[in-house]
Amino acid sequence: MDKTAAKEQLTAAATAHGEPAALVARRQAAFDHFAASRMPKMARFNFSDWDLFAKQPALTFTESTATPDLPEIKEEAIRLVQVGQTTVDVHLPKTWADQGVKLMDLFAALDQFPDLVADQLMAIVKPDENKLTAYHLAYLNSGVFLYVPKGVQVDQPVEVDLVQDSTVADREFNAHLLIVTEPGSSVSVLQHTTTLGTAANRASLMVEIDARRGSHVNFSSLDELGDQTLTYFKRRANIGRDAKVEWAVGLMNGGDTVGDMDSELTGEGGEGDSKLIAVTTGDQHVGINNRVTHHGQHTTGNINQRGVLLGKSHLVFNGIGEIIHGAHDANAEQQNRVLMMSPDCRGDANPILLIDENDVIAGHAASVGPVNPVQMNYLMSRGIPRPVAEHMVIRGFLSSVIAAIPAKRVREELIAILERKLTDGNL
Amino acid sequence: MATLEVKDLHVAVTDDETKKQKEILTGVNLEMHSGEIHAIMGPNGTGKSTLSQTIMGQPGYEVTQGDILLDGTSILDMPVDERARRGLFLAMQYPAEIQGVTNAEFLRAAINARRAKDDQISVMDFIKKLDKNLKLLDMSESMTERYLNEGFSGGEKKRNEILQLLMIEPTFAILDEIDSGLDIDALKVVAKGVNSMRGDNFGSLIITHYQRLLNYIVPDTVHVMMGGRIVKTGGPDLAKQLEKEGYAGLRDELGLDIKLVDDEN
Ligand SMILES: Nc1ncnc2c1ncn2[C@@H]1O[C@H](COP(=O)(O)OP(=O)(O)OP(=O)(O)O)[C@@H](O)[C@H]1O
Ligand SMILES: [Mg+2]
Numbered sequence: 001m002d003k004t005a006a007k008e009q010l011t012a013a014a015t016a017h018g019e020p021a022a023l024v025a026r027r028q029a030a031f032d033h034f035a036a037s038r039m040p041k042m043a044r045f046n047f048s049d050w051d052l053f054a055k056q057p058a059l060t061f062t063e064s065t066a067t068p069d070l071p072e073i074k075e076e077a078i079r080l081v082q083v084g085q086t087t088v089d090v091h092l093p094k095t096w097a098d099q100g101v102k103l104m105d106l107f108a109a110l111d112q113f114p115d116l117v118a119d120q121l122m123a124i125v126k127p128d129e130n131k132l133t134a135y136h137l138a139y140l141n142s143g144v145f146l147y148v149p150k151g152v153q154v155d156q157p158v159e160v161d162l163v164q165d166s167t168v169a170d171r172e173f174n175a176h177l178l179i180v181t182e183p184g185s186s187v188s189v190l191q192h193t194t195t196l197g198t199a200a201n202r203a204s205l206m207v208e209i210d211a212r213r214g215s216h217v218n219f220s221s222l223d224e225l226g227d228q229t230l231t232y233f234k235r236r237a238n239i240g241r242d243a244k245v246e247w248a249v250g251l252m253n254g255g256d257t258v259g260d261m262d263s264e265l266t267g268e269g270g271e272g273d274s275k276l277i278a279v280t281t282g283d284q285h286v287g288i289n290n291r292v293t294h295h296g297q298h299t300t301g302n303i304n305q306r307g308v309l310l311g312k313s314h315l316v317f318n319g320i321g322e323i324i325h326g327a328h329d330a331n332a333e334q335q336n337r338v339l340m341m342s343p344d345c346r347g348d349a350n351p352i353l354l355i356d357e358n359d360v361i362a363g364h365a366a367s368v369g370p371v372n373p374v375q376m377n378y379l380m381s382r383g384i385p386r387p388v389a390e391h392m393v394i395r396g397f398l399s400s401v402i403a404a405i406p407a408k409r410v411r412e413e414l415i416a417i418l419e420r421k422l423t424d425g426n427l
Numbered sequence: 428m429a430t431l432e433v434k435d436l437h438v439a440v441t442d443d444e445t446k447k448q449k450e451i452l453t454g455v456n457l458e459m460h461s462g463e464i465h466a467i468m469g470p471n472g473t474g475k476s477t478l479s480q481t482i483m484g485q486p487g488y489e490v491t492q493g494d495i496l497l498d499g500t501s502i503l504d505m506p507v508d509e510r511a512r513r514g515l516f517l518a519m520q521y522p523a524e525i526q527g528v529t530n531a532e533f534l535r536a537a538i539n540a541r542r543a544k545d546d547q548i549s550v551m552d553f554i555k556k557l558d559k560n561l562k563l564l565d566m567s568e569s570m571t572e573r574y575l576n577e578g579f580s581g582g583e584k585k586r587n588e589i590l591q592l593l594m595i596e597p598t599f600a601i602l603d604e605i606d607s608g609l610d611i612d613a614l615k616v617v618a619k620g621v622n623s624m625r626g627d628n629f630g631s632l633i634i635t636h637y638q639r640l641l642n643y644i645v646p647d648t649v650h651v652m653m654g655g656r657i658v659k660t661g662g663p664d665l666a667k668q669l670e671k672e673g674y675a676g677l678r679d680e681l682g683l684d685i686k687l688v689d690d691e692n
Contacts, residue, residue, distance in 0.1 A: 372523075374523045375523045375524075375525050377485065377486065377507065377523070378519065378522060378523035378525070379525070379533070379536075379537075380506070380507050380508040380511070381483060381485070381507050381508070381511055381517060381519070382511055382516075382533070382537040382540070382591060382595065383508055383511035383512040383537055383540040383541050383595070384508060384511075384536050384537055384540045385508050385540060386506075386508065388536060388540065389508075392525075392528050392532070392533070392536060393525065393528070395527060395528065396525050396526050396527025396528040396574070397526070397527060398527070399526070399527030399528075400526075400527065
């Protein structure tokens with residue numbers, strides 16, 4: 001990489017994009033960190049040779065002309081759709097806008113509400129954490145901002161559709177969803193990530209949630225990025241006093257993916273519930289760190305990860321429960337389970353407990369193996385053919401996470417994708 | 428009329444630890460037709476469950492001699508799901524628990540597995556049939572939305588096996604100790620369920636240790652099994668005789684050289 005040229009390009013592009021000087025400066029600092037630091041590491045999963053950024057990276061903003069198939073939208077629905085770097089649809093009914101709820105393009109938000117956004121952007125995930133977080137801020141080119149004011153209970157799910165534009169090659173998709181929920185508010189967010197087109201591109205996707213005192217966020221994500229997309233994602237919630245964040249992630253990406261889920265229980269009495277399922281096929285490689293860190297007293301953390309492996313795929317689940325010294329009466333539970341549906345796949349379910357306090361409760365369970373033959377035999381003894389029985393047992397195995405997604409439509413969509421993957425994987 | 432025939436059946440199992448083969452069934456002969464209820468009684472460890480598992484095609488039982496025929500066709504080479512679709516049903520002693528699969532979903536899949544792709548049961552018909560059978564078995568509707576057998580009590584599991592029987596409507600049902608662990612009311616309910624199936628198109632092979640069940644489900648034929656084969660066949664009175672005299676009496680009467688589990692050395 002020609003560092004000088006890259007930094008000049010970055011500065012020029014950000015300035016041309018009309019960004020405030022402070023952001024341009026943060027990007028430059030992030031670039032320096034990116035250029036100087038090494039790739040992060042993940043237990044039992046090596047992705048050091050993945051091309052998660054270009055040899056000569058460039059900050060680009062391209063207007064997308066591709067149009068995705070969007071489902072009809074109801075009058076009362078709340079939705080934002082982005083294709084590549086273009087926000088194509090924002091639907092926020094007046095009742096919510098009047099109460100101060102904001103759902104908008106991140107750069108527009110930076111422009112219109114700098115006080116709410118500027119300091120908050122990448123305050124929870126720090127750019128200097130590692131090479132990839134630094135890269136993300138330096139080359140961030142799309143994003144969404146969701147803000148729920150104090151005490152507002154948003155009772156309609158907020159749908160965020162992020163469509164990667166891979167109709168052409170060399171499009172970077174560095175997208176950031178920033179969510180701030182003020183004290184006592186609540187919201188549920190349905191993120192859907194997809195890819196349009198079949199060009200080989202990368203994605204760097206981040207979600208930051210600042211769940212302030214007593215607020216409640218239910219975040220589900222249906223990730224369905226294309227086979228040709230190489231993905232790095234990081235999703236982190238800062239969970240304040242008595243706040244609660246529930247994650248339910250259906251990781252159905254077609255391409256290689258490495259990702260972190262982080263719940264930081266910083267306030268007393270906070271609760272983090274992190275559920276994730278993944279189905280891997282072909283020669284896909286997927287590695288996930290799912291971490292809950294207990295800083296505050298009386299905090300509750302729960303991790304439930306379930307994976308199904310087909311073909312020659314490779315899936316690693318690390319569940320990390322960390323209790324920091326002083327987090328009295330913390331409760332950290334986790335389970336990581338993978339079903340190996342073919343003799344050639346490679347799976348790993350790896351619980352990691354890091355506990356630096358005495359009066360806490362911590363538990364973990366892990367399993368790696370084929371479908372339970374006793375269950376299979378029972379279903380088949382009632383006439384159900386093996387493939388149908390296998391699908392049923394797999395759906396059952398994943399059900400605790402699927403059931404946690406609050407929208408029926410998304411649950412059904414997830415099950416449809418699952419069925420398609422199983423069928424394509426010759427099950 | 429359908430026919431299930433067991434001919435000179437010899438079955439061996441392999442001990443997991445010693446890897447030694449052990450012959451359990453030593454030549455079972457049995458013929459039954461739809462419309463009939465047969466009962467098998469016999470001392471512990473004589474091979475009754477082995478016979479039922481082998482007919483159903485459960486893994487782990489090796490047929491070393493003889494045959495099992497359904498309507499004249501050997502089923503020995505068929506996997507368990509195919510035998511089920513051809514009309515065989517085995518009520519399990521220890522039904523599996525399956526998280527995340529509801530009882531209703533499972534029942535529908537089982538019914539549809541026996542029907543053509545373009546003739547799957549409609550939601551309405553399914554619900555009607557389910558409601559009728561739930562009532563018959565005195566089961567709460569909520570049982571069907573629960574995950575399959577998960578957290579069911581022993582008795583609830585047995586009842587659920589009978590619910591499956593009523594929903595799937597097999598040609599031949601093998602009920603292996605369906606009465607064990609049931610309280611008296613549940614026993615009556617289960618018997619009511621089985622009796623409701625009685626008719627020209629249904630036959631059942633009932634394995635029990637207790638004559639009491641046979642007061643509720645009166646069999647046409649009673650077989651006594653000892654030493655891995657059927658040693659005597661008779662009418663319902665045979666069960667009553669056994670209840671009085673025990674197996675040792677019958678063994679001695681028949682002059683058999685068989686060791687019973689609770690014989691003194
Ligand atoms: N998989 C197996 N491995 C080893 N031995 C087996 C296996 N299955 C059955 N057996 C043995 O075969 C014999 C017959 O068992 P089976 O369960 O068929 O008897 P049963 O007549 O049903 O007895 P009960 O009345 O106690 O239910 C027993 O000695 C049993 O230990
Ligand atoms: Mg038995």
